[in-house]
Amino acid sequence: MPIELKMPALSPTMEEGTLAKWMVKEGDTVSAGDVLAEIETDKATMEFESIDEGTVGKILVAEGTEEVKVGTVIAILAAEGEDASDIEAPSGDASADDASAASDEVEDVPGEGKDVGREGNPLDIDKPAAKPRADDPEIPAGTNMVKLTVREALRDAMAEEMRLDDRIFVMGEEVAEYQGAYKVTQGLLDEFGPKRVIDTPITEYGFAGIGTGAAMGGLRPVVEFMTFNFAMQAIDHIINSAAKTNYMSGGQMRCPVVFRGPNGAASRVGAQHSQNYGPWYASVPGLIVIAPYDASDAKGLLKAAIRSDDPVVFLENELVYGQNFEVAQLDDHVLPIGKARIMREGSDVTIVSYSIAVGVALEAAKELAEQGIDAEVIDLRTLRPLDTETILESLAKTNRVVIAEEGWPTCSIASEVVAVCMEQGFDNLDAPVLRVCNEDVPLPYAANLEKLALIDKDRVVAACKKVTYSE
Amino acid sequence: MAKASASGNGKSNKAPAPSAASENPDSEENFALRTLQESLDKQKRFEASQEQLMHFYEQMLLIRRFEEKAGQLYGLGLIGGFCHLYIGQEAVAIGLQSALDNDRDSVITGYRDHGHMLAYGIDPKVIMAELTGRAAGISKGKGGSMHMFSTEHKFYGGHGIVGAQVSLGGGLAFAHKYNEDGGLCLAYFGDGAANQGQVYETMNMAALWNLPIVFVVENNQYAMGTAVKRSSAETEFYRRGTAFRIPGMEVNGMDVLEVRQAAEIAFAHVREGNGPVLMECNTYRYRGHSMSDPAKYRTREEVQDQREHNDPIERMKKLLAENGVAEDKLKEIDKGIRATVSEAADFAESSPEPEPGELYTDVLVGEY
Ligand SMILES: Cc1ncc(C[n+]2csc(CCOP(=O)(O)OP(=O)(O)O)c2C)c(N)n1
Numbered sequence: 001m002p003i004e005l006k007m008p009a010l011s012p013t014m015e016e017g018t019l020a021k022w023m024v025k026e027g028d029t030v031s032a033g034d035v036l037a038e039i040e041t042d043k044a045t046m047e048f049e050s051i052d053e054g055t056v057g058k059i060l061v062a063e064g065t066e067e068v069k070v071g072t073v074i075a076i077l078a079a080e081g082e083d084a085s086d087i088e089a090p091s092g093d094a095s096a097d098d099a100s101a102a103s104d105e106v107e108d109v110p111g112e113g114k115d116v117g118r119e120g121n122p123l124d125i126d127k128p129a130a131k132p133r134a135d136d137p138e139i140p141a142g143t144n145m146v147k148l149t150v151r152e153a154l155r156d157a158m159a160e161e162m163r164l165d166d167r168i169f170v171m172g173e174e175v176a177e178y179q180g181a182y183k184v185t186q187g188l189l190d191e192f193g194p195k196r197v198i199d200t201p202i203t204e205y206g207f208a209g210i211g212t213g214a215a216m217g218g219l220r221p222v223v224e225f226m227t228f229n230f231a232m233q234a235i236d237h238i239i240n241s242a243a244k245t246n247y248m249s250g251g252q253m254r255c256p257v258v259f260r261g262p263n264g265a266a267s268r269v270g271a272q273h274s275q276n277y278g279p280w281y282a283s284v285p286g287l288i289v290i291a292p293y294d295a296s297d298a299k300g301l302l303k304a305a306i307r308s309d310d311p312v313v314f315l316e317n318e319l320v321y322g323q324n325f326e327v328a329q330l331d332d333h334v335l336p337i338g339k340a341r342i343m344r345e346g347s348d349v350t351i352v353s354y355s356i357a358v359g360v361a362l363e364a365a366k367e368l369a370e371q372g373i374d375a376e377v378i379d380l381r382t383l384r385p386l387d388t389e390t391i392l393e394s395l396a397k398t399n400r401v402v403i404a405e406e407g408w409p410t411c412s413i414a415s416e417v418v419a420v421c422m423e424q425g426f427d428n429l430d431a432p433v434l435r436v437c438n439e440d441v442p443l444p445y446a447a448n449l450e451k452l453a454l455i456d457k458d459r460v461v462a463a464c465k466k467v468t469y470s471e
Numbered sequence: 472m473a474k475a476s477a478s479g480n481g482k483s484n485k486a487p488a489p490s491a492a493s494e495n496p497d498s499e500e501n502f503a504l505r506t507l508q509e510s511l512d513k514q515k516r517f518e519a520s521q522e523q524l525m526h527f528y529e530q531m532l533l534i535r536r537f538e539e540k541a542g543q544l545y546g547l548g549l550i551g552g553f554c555h556l557y558i559g560q561e562a563v564a565i566g567l568q569s570a571l572d573n574d575r576d577s578v579i580t581g582y583r584d585h586g587h588m589l590a591y592g593i594d595p596k597v598i599m600a601e602l603t604g605r606a607a608g609i610s611k612g613k614g615g616s617m618h619m620f621s622t623e624h625k626f627y628g629g630h631g632i633v634g635a636q637v638s639l640g641g642g643l644a645f646a647h648k649y650n651e652d653g654g655l656c657l658a659y660f661g662d663g664a665a666n667q668g669q670v671y672e673t674m675n676m677a678a679l680w681n682l683p684i685v686f687v688v689e690n691n692q693y694a695m696g697t698a699v700k701r702s703s704a705e706t707e708f709y710r711r712g713t714a715f716r717i718p719g720m721e722v723n724g725m726d727v728l729e730v731r732q733a734a735e736i737a738f739a740h741v742r743e744g745n746g747p748v749l750m751e752c753n754t755y756r757y758r759g760h761s762m763s764d765p766a767k768y769r770t771r772e773e774v775q776d777q778r779e780h781n782d783p784i785e786r787m788k789k790l791l792a793e794n795g796v797a798e799d800k801l802k803e804i805d806k807g808i809r810a811t812v813s814e815a816a817d818f819a820e821s822s823p824e825p826e827p828g829e830l831y832t833d834v835l836v837g838e839y
């Protein structure tokens with residue numbers, strides 16, 4: 001059978017091109033790899049090579065022809081044993097056939113994202129309905145409450161999970177022999193040994209990749225970053241490798257890895273060591289992002305993170321590590337991912353917050369109470385998926401929202417919450433939603449300037465007064 | 472503290488993590504970067520049975536014909552985006568992967584991944600259907616040419632970020648060691664990728680932790696339009712493990728039997744618990760970097776010269792003919808493969824695109 005040579009698409013966007021020059025003439029024999037013609041696209045002149053062997057029968061599009069549509073038959077090749085001179089040009093004009101010709105009859109062309117044979121509105125696609133989120137499990141009456149630091153709670157979470165599942169291991173800089181740069185992994189090496197508690201070289205991109213690959217290979221790594229500032233060297237693996245691969249593989253590839261470590265401003269360490277990455281990671285589909293405040297949530301959510309089959313970014317805060325909180329003494333204290341927590345009920349204004357700023361919000365609420373304003377404080381706990389339901393329910397009750405976030409205001413979690421309130425809670429709003437964030441500057445070193453740059457109670461109080469029109 | 476480091480001098484090569492089992496003495500005498508190369512030099516080519524030779528030939532030819540067809544479908548607009556063909560490099564994947572123990576070993580590579588999948592005997596239909604973005608594709612049409620996986624075969628992709636597969640491969644090797652499953656990871660990357668920092672981060676950890684991994688540089692002489700000489704201070708890539716005490720091997724990647732022989736040596740070394748090997752396979756891609764590459768950075772003569780003198784498939788064809796395989800037999804094989812590939816193309820053209828609802832599936836595994 002003679003072979004039809006069609007105008008090729010030579011780039012992802014090419015729809016037509018100029019047949020600049022024929023490099024063969026009728027009657028020439030060609031073999032695979034020979035250049036048949038030069039074709040100009042909008043970007044470059046490309047050589048069109050033969051894939052088959054044969055004899056050039058007819059040339060159907062003369063050189064110099066412009067705007068030749070992709071798919072147009074431009075020449076006919078006689079295969080071995082055929083007589084090139086016998087070959088007839090396809091009837092009619094030498095217009096595109098097959099796929100391209102089909103575009104005349106059917107509007108939809110397979111592979112062009114148009115959707116062959118299916119009608120309907122893209123808005124009708126059955127988007128999976130958000131499942132109602134589980135509440136925190138009841139703590140049985142009479143349960144013993146113990147005081148734990150956040151640091152201990154995190155360590156206990158890892159140790160408990162490691163006892164249950166041999167696939168879990170911890171890796172990072174100084175996590176083993178040094179017992180953790182911030183002592184979060186204290187004692188783990190003693191209990192679990194060097195196979196499961198692994199000191200890495202200072203090589204964030206590399207060990208984030210190794211952790212991610214190990215998760216793909218069936219293990220359950222907990223990768224500690226000394227702080228999340230250094231994870232910028234590893235962010236490619238967190239996003240491109242860990243978050244996207246399950247989707248790109250059509251659900252074949254699992255990546256149950258936890259990336260954890262301190263996030264946000266510490267104390268007097270300057271701009272490169274002080275940044276909140278919550279908004280960065282929370283913008284990425286395929287990731288779970290958790291940023292707890294107190295010890296109970298730190299423990300219950302880290303356990304849940306380790307058990308999750310999805311990649312989790314778990315953002316801690318160095319300034320909170322040493323704070324004590326009550327934690328229920330339970331065999332298995334696991335909390336639901338994706339559920340916010342109402343830290344203080346109130347009726348006049350809602351303060352939405354997470355991580356260290358929850359402490360600030362609670363202080364502000366206390367002061368507001370003294371002034372007769374009853375604030376509700378929500379700890380988001382999980383930044384992705386965001387518990388919009390809890391925010392909107394609270395908004396419906398208080399009609400006013402302020403977001404307190406230890407981080408920059410631009411493209412922040414606060415911005416996201418504002419958008420949620422506008423899109424889904426507008427009718428319930430009695431005042432504009434306000435963001436109380438850090439100043440929009442790199443964090444300075446000088447004590448006075450640092451203080452000025454960071455969110456504090458007074459700013460949250462002022463914002464709450466503003467939205468309640470009490471000033 | 473329960474475990475101190477193996478030696479207190481802070482200079483010990485093999486730290487106990489992740490397993491204390493490493494018994495590799497780290498004396499200088501035992502550290503011979505060239506020993507594997509010497510073994511290969513002693514016997515360069517794998518002694519294959521006639522049956523194996525035929526099999527190598529068929530597999531390489533399948534890749535060649537598949538890729539040619541993919542190029543055609545791209546030209547027709549049926550394949551979109553970036554599509555990187557493996558034409559010219561077939562001997563590398565076949566030589567290496569034919570030596571794997573598929574029950575336990577894993578493979579990972581970059582975006583130029585069609586050949587590595589075909590080497591597993593994965594149905595060309597589901598690969599081609601992924602290239603055309605159809606529901607029947609191996610990634611349900613959601614990955615495309617650069618992002619294909621088969622966990623069933625322990626093939627872990629298919630990665631679009633140059634160099635990322637190397638550290639991910641380090642993680643797969645870590646898992647082999649952690650699980651004590653006796654497997655090794657074969658991690659392929661390009662001469663361009665060889666300049667990525669994470670490659671060396673991974674080599675360091677792989678050597679430090681004695682991971683079962685074979686790093687394979689598929690040196691096809693170019694990274695897009697950049698010739699190796701213009702990007703690399705050390706163009707002998709097999710030497711680049713020296714800083715980490717990783718033995719190197721330099722292999723003619725255009726000869727499937729030499730690649731296979733090198734694989735035998737490297738895999739045995741890794742399986743004996745000696746840690747990683749770095750293998751450079753010198754090869755050549757005949758086509759542009761991706762389908763939209765005008766290839767102005769090299770001469771036609773250079774490409775033609777490689778095709779005429781070094782083609783891995785022609786080489787094997789000649790060997791088979793010398794061994795008495797009839798011309799007709801070879802023609803028949805080619806015909807069969809062409810038919811398989813045409814069938815795959817038909818399937819890929821005619822099978823439906825993913826359901827719209829697939830947009831939202833596989834983002835997360837759990838429900839939250
Ligand atoms: C991190 C990153 N940088 C750049 C690119 C764009 N890119 C894709 S392939 C490529 C060339 C890689 O060449 P090489 O490693 O030699 O592999 P080959 O394509 O020759 O197989 C480049 C620059 C990318 N995908 N990822």
Ligand SMILES: [Mg+2]
Pocket residue numbers: 661662663689690691692693694695
């Ligand atoms: Mg290359």
